[in-house]
Amino acid sequence: MQITSALPIAKMVGSNRVVLGTGIVHVTGDAKLAPADEKELRRKLVQQALDALQSDKRQ
Amino acid sequence: MRVAHYLNQFFGGVGAEEHAGKGLEIHQSAVGPGRLLEQLLGGEARVVLTFVCGDNFAVEHQDELTAAVLEKLSSHSVDLFVAGPCFDAGRYGMAAGALCHAVQAKFNIPAIAAMSEENPGGDLYRDALYIIDSGTSTAKMRDVLSKMAKLTQKLIANEPIGSPAEEGYLRRGWLRDQLVEKTAATRLVDMLMAKMTGAPFESEMPATAFAPVPMPAAINDISKAKVMLITDGGLVPRGNPDRIEGTAATRWGSYSIAGRDDLRAEDYEVSHGGYDTRFVQEDPDRLVPLDALREMEKNGVIGKLADEFISTCGRSNPLSNTRRLGREMAEKIKQDGVDAVILTST
Numbered sequence: 001m002q003i004t005s006a007l008p009i010a011k012m013v014g015s016n017r018v019v020l021g022t023g024i025v026h027v028t029g030d031a032k033l034a035p036a037d038e039k040e041l042r043r044k045l046v047q048q049a050l051d052a053l054q055s056d057k058r059q
Numbered sequence: 060m061r062v063a064h065y066l067n068q069f070f071g072g073v074g075a076e077e078h079a080g081k082g083l084e085i086h087q088s089a090v091g092p093g094r095l096l097e098q099l100l101g102g103e104a105r106v107v108l109t110f111v112c113g114d115n116f117a118v119e120h121q122d123e124l125t126a127a128v129l130e131k132l133s134s135h136s137v138d139l140f141v142a143g144p145c146f147d148a149g150r151y152g153m154a155a156g157a158l159c160h161a162v163q164a165k166f167n168i169p170a171i172a173a174m175s176e177e178n179p180g181g182d183l184y185r186d187a188l189y190i191i192d193s194g195t196s197t198a199k200m201r202d203v204l205s206k207m208a209k210l211t212q213k214l215i216a217n218e219p220i221g222s223p224a225e226e227g228y229l230r231r232g233w234l235r236d237q238l239v240e241k242t243a244a245t246r247l248v249d250m251l252m253a254k255m256t257g258a259p260f261e262s263e264m265p266a267t268a269f270a271p272v273p274m275p276a277a278i279n280d281i282s283k284a285k286v287m288l289i290t291d292g293g294l295v296p297r298g299n300p301d302r303i304e305g306t307a308a309t310r311w312g313s314y315s316i317a318g319r320d321d322l323r324a325e326d327y328e329v330s331h332g333g334y335d336t337r338f339v340q341e342d343p344d345r346l347v348p349l350d351a352l353r354e355m356e357k358n359g360v361i362g363k364l365a366d367e368f369i370s371t372c373g374r375s376n377p378l379s380n381t382r383r384l385g386r387e388m389a390e391k392i393k394q395d396g397v398d399a400v401i402l403t404s405t
Contacts, residue, residue: 004105011132016274026338027292027403029345036393046401049360050286053399056277 001029001052003045017052017059019045060100062217063132063159064093065142067151071111079150080239081113082120083127084200096141098400099201108135110158111352117154122252124154126163132166139211140166144173144203145180145193153181155287173203176229176302177270185229186379230265232377284398290387291373292323292405293331294339294347303372305332311371311384313391316364318349321350333374334405346403365397373404 002018004010005027010018021027028042052059068078070344084165089097089106097106110128117124132140140162142155152174159170173191175179179189189210206227223230241249246263253260253296278284295303301312308330318324322343329336329346339346347368356364369388373381392400 001400003403004402010404011062013269016272021403024405025335026345026355027405028348029338029342030353031341037384038345041380042348042351043117043345043354044354047151049401050131050281053278053284053286053355053401054281056274058274 001049003049017055019048019052019059021045060102060139061105061135062096062104062106062139062141063110063137063162064089064096064106065112065140065155066091066093067117067145067148067267068111068113068202069148069151070143073111073113079113079115079405082116083124084111085109085131086111092144092204095139095201096204096208099205099267100211101208107137108132110261112128112154114148114150114154118150121154121157125157127159127300129165130164130364137166138168140168140217141207141211142170144197144200145175145178146193146197147175149179153183153330154161154180154182156184156190158202160184161338164189169211169213171211173207178332181229181260182270183379183382184379186232188333189220189226189231190229191227192223211395216282218394224261238398245384249393258346274361278399281361281399283362285360285363285365285396286352286399286401287397288316288347288349288352288368288396288403289400290347290370290405292334292339292370293329293336293372293374294327294343294346294368294370295330297326297328297360299328299330303330303370305330305372306374307376307380308372308374308384309380311369311388313367313369315367316349317366319349320353322347331372331374333372346401346405348401352401362398365395367395 002010002015003019003021005024007023020031027059028045031039068081072091073081078132086109090109093109095108097104145151145155155172159172169257171189173193175195191206198399210226250260259260296314303310327343329339346351352364355361371384
């Protein structure tokens with residue numbers, strides 16, 4: 001599966017399982033957040049990624 | 060003109076799929092389609108060597124096959140190497156492309172193949188070779204061979220080669236200057252008008268087409284799975300030991316994260332010329348989320364995190380190159396017994 005903020009590219013090349021990242025410059029982070037909140041955000045993204053891997057739904 | 064020709068087991072007259080495992084056979088004359096090729100090339104053209112190999116053998120032992128063909132050719136001076144036509148036979152196309160590519164590079168003689176546009180060999184080698192578009196129907200054998208012969212004669216005589224549409228070869232991705240009557244603006248509006256009215260027109264910028272990728276099956280139980288992190292965002296250990304280029308990367312690297320809970324800024328740098336890398340430099344977990352995934356490994360959410368992450372730079376890279384990188388990574392992933400990959404892309 002792929003975590004990316006460049007969704008049109010993922011679609012164009014035919015990625016089957018995509019989770020939207022939080023920006024091209026920090027796909028699994030957010031420099032605007034406090035460190036604890038940023039880590040929480042990253043946990044959520046990774047959990048979504050794991051959910052996508054366990055699903056047969058194209059997303 | 061002395062010609063060498065490559066055929067698979069089917070066109071080489073050995074037999075159908077049950078003979079796909081057969082190794083290389085060498086004949087000193089034309090076989091099957093080679094006879095027609097000889098005629099179409101005309102004049103003094105003689106097929107002096109025909110290589111016949113089973114499709115499975117050719118793909119499973121590609122290096123061995125290539126070495127054997129190159130060795131034979133080095134003791135028989137030939138002026139031309141021809142492979143196929145392969146139509147939509149994928150393994151045949153892969154072998155034909157690989158052999159033409161190797162022969163062209165080693166002996167500096169024209170090498171030409173023919174296959175359909177969808178053949179994986181076409182995808183892989185169209186940049187490097189002239190590959191006549193054979194379509195998928197073997198009934199077009201004569202037509203395809205005659206296009207191959209025509210293009211070959213031009214290559215040998217060093218005559219200018221026309222466009223893919225004129226000569227019938229697969230687009231090689233080349234740009235060539237051309238004098239035209241109308242400015243770009245006029246051509247653009249003409250095309251747009253044609254599109255609006257449903258009239259035929261030919262784009263000057265054909266979009267790259269991507270064949271659909273079959274969706275891999277879901278992981279049944281992620282708490283038993285081995286998960287690997289991969290990124291195309293260019294994260295590399297400080298000093299960039301594999302010298303992964305920040306644009307059009309030709310390499311990838313795999314880097315140990317065994318025993319680490321977090322990627323520290325001082326250990327890494329970013330080799331990528333396509334985005335503002337400061338945020339990732341500050342905290343590499345923003346690109347390769349090791350901290351979060353390590354926690355999940357410790358909590359039993361996933362079975363195991365792979366001991367290495369893979370990285371390359373995905374920027375302005377020809378498809379022929381990125382496809383090779385992808386295949387090489389896939390081999391490592393298989394070898395390492397990885398069940399699932401999270402790819403983070405910038």
